[in-house]
Amino acid sequence: MSTREFLLEVEELKVEFHTDDGIVHAVDGVSYTVKAGTTLGIVGESGSGKSVSALTTLGLTRSRRTRVSGRILFEGRDLLTLPDDELRAIRGDDIAMIFQDPLSSLHPFYKVGYQLMEAVLAHRDVSKGTARDRAIDLLELVGIPDPHRRVDAYPHEFSGGMRQRAMIAMALANEPKLLIADEPTTALDVTVQAQILALLDDLQQRLGMAVIIITHDLGVVAEIADEIAVMYAGRIVEHASTERIFATPQHPYTWGLLKSIPRLDTPRSEDLVPISGRPPSLINRPSGCHFHPRCPYVRAEHRRVDPKLQSVPGELGHEVACTLTAPVRTQIWQGLRAGQTPEELHRLVEDEAKPPVIAAAQPATDGGP
Amino acid sequence: MTSAGEPLIEVRNLVKHFPITRGVIRQKKVGAVKAVDDVSFDVISGETLGIVGETGCGKSTTARLLVRLLEPTSGEVRFEGEDILKRKGSALKSLRREMQMIFQDPYSSLNPRKTIGSIIAEPYVIHGLEKGEGDRKKRVQELMDMVGLNPEHYNRYPHEFSGGQRQRIGVARALALGPKLLVADEPVSALDVSIQAQVLNLLRRLQSELGLTVIFIAHDLSVVRHMCDRVAVMYIGKIVELAPGEALYGFPRHPYTGALLSAVPMPDPVGSRRKRELLTGDVPSPANPPSACRFHTRCPKAQEICSQDEPPLEDKGAGTVAACHYPLTREEADSRLPAALTAVEANR
Numbered sequence: 001m002s003t004r005e006f007l008l009e010v011e012e013l014k015v016e017f018h019t020d021d022g023i024v025h026a027v028d029g030v031s032y033t034v035k036a037g038t039t040l041g042i043v044g045e046s047g048s049g050k051s052v053s054a055l056t057t058l059g060l061t062r063s064r065r066t067r068v069s070g071r072i073l074f075e076g077r078d079l080l081t082l083p084d085d086e087l088r089a090i091r092g093d094d095i096a097m098i099f100q101d102p103l104s105s106l107h108p109f110y111k112v113g114y115q116l117m118e119a120v121l122a123h124r125d126v127s128k129g130t131a132r133d134r135a136i137d138l139l140e141l142v143g144i145p146d147p148h149r150r151v152d153a154y155p156h157e158f159s160g161g162m163r164q165r166a167m168i169a170m171a172l173a174n175e176p177k178l179l180i181a182d183e184p185t186t187a188l189d190v191t192v193q194a195q196i197l198a199l200l201d202d203l204q205q206r207l208g209m210a211v212i213i214i215t216h217d218l219g220v221v222a223e224i225a226d227e228i229a230v231m232y233a234g235r236i237v238e239h240a241s242t243e244r245i246f247a248t249p250q251h252p253y254t255w256g257l258l259k260s261i262p263r264l265d266t267p268r269s270e271d272l273v274p275i276s277g278r279p280p281s282l283i284n285r286p287s288g289c290h291f292h293p294r295c296p297y298v299r300a301e302h303r304r305v306d307p308k309l310q311s312v313p314g315e316l317g318h319e320v321a322c323t324l325t326a327p328v329r330t331q332i333w334q335g336l337r338a339g340q341t342p343e344e345l346h347r348l349v350e351d352e353a354k355p356p357v358i359a360a361a362q363p364a365t366d367g368g369p
Numbered sequence: 370m371t372s373a374g375e376p377l378i379e380v381r382n383l384v385k386h387f388p389i390t391r392g393v394i395r396q397k398k399v400g401a402v403k404a405v406d407d408v409s410f411d412v413i414s415g416e417t418l419g420i421v422g423e424t425g426c427g428k429s430t431t432a433r434l435l436v437r438l439l440e441p442t443s444g445e446v447r448f449e450g451e452d453i454l455k456r457k458g459s460a461l462k463s464l465r466r467e468m469q470m471i472f473q474d475p476y477s478s479l480n481p482r483k484t485i486g487s488i489i490a491e492p493y494v495i496h497g498l499e500k501g502e503g504d505r506k507k508r509v510q511e512l513m514d515m516v517g518l519n520p521e522h523y524n525r526y527p528h529e530f531s532g533g534q535r536q537r538i539g540v541a542r543a544l545a546l547g548p549k550l551l552v553a554d555e556p557v558s559a560l561d562v563s564i565q566a567q568v569l570n571l572l573r574r575l576q577s578e579l580g581l582t583v584i585f586i587a588h589d590l591s592v593v594r595h596m597c598d599r600v601a602v603m604y605i606g607k608i609v610e611l612a613p614g615e616a617l618y619g620f621p622r623h624p625y626t627g628a629l630l631s632a633v634p635m636p637d638p639v640g641s642r643r644k645r646e647l648l649t650g651d652v653p654s655p656a657n658p659p660s661a662c663r664f665h666t667r668c669p670k671a672q673e674i675c676s677q678d679e680p681p682l683e684d685k686g687a688g689t690v691a692a693c694h695y696p697l698t699r700e701e702a703d704s705r706l707p708a709a710l711t712a713v714e715a716n717r
Contacts, residue, residue, distance in 0.1 A: 045561040045562060045563055046561055145650070159651045159652075160424070161651055162651065189423040189424055189588060190423075190588070190589075190590065190629060190632040190633055190634075191423060191628060191629065191632045191647075191648045192423075192651070193632065193634070194631075194632035194634070194647055194648075195647055195648070195649075197634070198647060216561070216562050217562075217634065218562075218636040219633065219634030219635055219636045220634050222634065222635060222636045222637055222638045223634045223635075223638075242638045243638050243639065246636065246637060246638050246639075247639075256563060257562060257563065258636065260562065260563055260565065260566035261562060261565070261566070261591065261636065262566075262569070262591045262592050262594065262595030262596075263591055263635070263636060263637075264590065264591050264594060264618065264630070264633055264635065264707055265635065265637065265707055268594060268595060268614065268615075271570060271573075272566035272569055272570055272595070273566065274563065274564070274565075274566035274567040274570060275563035275564075275566070276567075278531040278533065278534075278564065279561065279563075294563075
């Protein structure tokens with residue numbers, strides 16, 4: 001542990017579900033690392049594999065009909081090959097998870113305090129009294145008023161925001177080194193969302209946890225993440241620091257996400273640029289680049305060539321999986337920022353496909369199109 | 370906006386209380402959830418009016434009262450000058466041709482056992498219009514084309530469509546009767562981010578093409594700003610601020626509006642990591658709302674008077690009406706808004 005650079009290293013993770021309809025390629029060769037004390041944001045639409053990759057980290061996708069390959073190293077130990085009982089010792093202790101739906105993740109029959117105590121007693125050899133004190137401390141930590149009384153309340157007596165706080169308290173019960181938050185604020189109002197994000201930020205600074213936050217909301221990751229991985233159809237298509245993703249995004253899907261949401265700081269008259277089509281089936285994935293059926297900058301070869309995640313020249317730690325060349329991508333993004341439409345910018349893609357002028361001049365026998 | 374100034378709908382002192390009862394057989398009323406409590410506003414012909422607020426603030430109830438899916442406890446709703454709350458039976462049915470609704474969840478608002486064609490044609494069946502089989506089909510296919518669906522998919526079933534396409538079906542159905550008013554209750558919040566823009570662009574296009582009046586309800590303040598000419602902010606059953614979009618987002622006067630805007634996460638890592646004003650606690654229960662100004666329990670500017678005297682909704686300049694004894698000053702408003710937003714508004 002002492003000199004290890006990364007707390008979590010995910011290498012070439014693949015998760016396939018065998019269903020009656022065929023094989024669902026939920027996660028397809030994903031790699032990322034998380035350092036202690038930092039936050040990784042995983043962004044994508046429903047069905048992009050972002051939750052499955054997190055659930056697999058905790059062994060929650062283990063089943064007869066699931067095939068998992070690759071490695072998930074947590075402090076050097078491969079979680080994928082760990083026996084169930086050893087994994088159970090890590091789950092909820094060193095690695096904890098906050099689920100999306102706070103109502104269905106709390107047991108309606110048991111008091112909130114009891115459920116918190118359970119998390120402590122499962123991993124610590126302490127008396128029930130100590131565990132109860134810990135539960136009260138935890139409720140206080142996440143900002144639930146009057147924790148001495150609330151510890152004996154049932155989940156239905158809590159509001160949505162309070163339930164989500166209780167979920168966070170439960171995840172923090174054993175001071176995890178890694179916290180995985182799967183859409184922790186999606187079901188909440190903006191005001192409560194701001195409270196929860198501030199709480200996560202504060203707890204991270206105090207406890208030094210690493211956090212993986214999974215969301216579809218670019219606003220949320222901009223606030224809280226140090227690094228962002230954008231997922232599409234089970235793969236990471238772009239990965240960079242938060243600043244880079246927003247300043248110089250490289251993948252057409254990332255551009256689509258950025259330009260399709262209304263923002264408070266752009267003029268109202270500006271039209272949104274939607275991403276056409278819909279997310280692909282993970283059973284029969286599109287050929288070549290999986291994004292090509294929805295990409296406005298598509299060229300014939302993109303339907304055949306499957307781009308690999310590669311470094312962006314001149315930008316340390318920025319990786320993208322796109323067949324377009326870096327200069328063209330830069331030009332397109334600048335055009336989009338200036339308010340040009342993808343149709344207008346498609347010309348840049350066609351220009352790129354033409355052979356360079358000098359090379360074309362030599363055998364200039366036929367005029368071409 | 371077309372002929373501005375002409376109100377299509379005038380809402381006066383609208384109240385809806387849902388009774389809270391005890392007992393199983395002889396239900397005794399022990400209280401009431403004051404979902405909408407004395408709300409008044411106008412909707413001007415051709416505009417898009419946004420209603421925002423947190424869960425449980427009464428925005429959906431207000432919408433349902435306007436189209437008479439719920440019966441109000443008291444108050445008045447005038448549609449083109451006529452009090453529609455008095456309408457009954459066939460007069461009420463003919464009113465429904467004038468006002469239509471788009472629902473939040475495109476998965477549960479379409480009958481899974483009917484084809485798209487018959488779902489969109491249903492309004493014609495109910496109102497006995499377009500009786501000829503051929504005419505009806507032609508009209509439905511025109512509607513499908515208008516909302517960006519392939520007219521050849523007339524005989525398909527809802528499960529064959531994605532969320533965004535289903536929401537288009539809902540829009541087509543709402544437009545079938547050529548209504549004057551469209552009420553959209555959270556029309557995009559159930560959709561994936563990449564799909565939301567498709568539906569928002571469609572609604573904006575249709576509104577300007579057809580000259581519709583739209584009431585747009587959403588909890589996402591960025592979406593509301595993009596869509597709406599004027600915006601009403603609701604808090605526990607009351608309108609606390611109503612203003613033209615630019616005014617509301619440029620210079621919010623009610624501290625609650627300021628807090629909402631301050632809480633919106635900005636997809637801009639450089640500008641967004643600012644110190645924000647956070648509201649503490651949760652929205653109080655509408656069954657037992659705080660006295661006088663309902664926001665005083667969470668308000669950073671609250672004084673003693675706020676818990677004793679209810680502030681009236683009054684003119685605060687620039688077309689803004691707000692219900693507050695101590696409205697935000699320019700400096701306070703600026704400190705709550707994202708820096709980028711103040712810059713945009715200043716450049717107007």
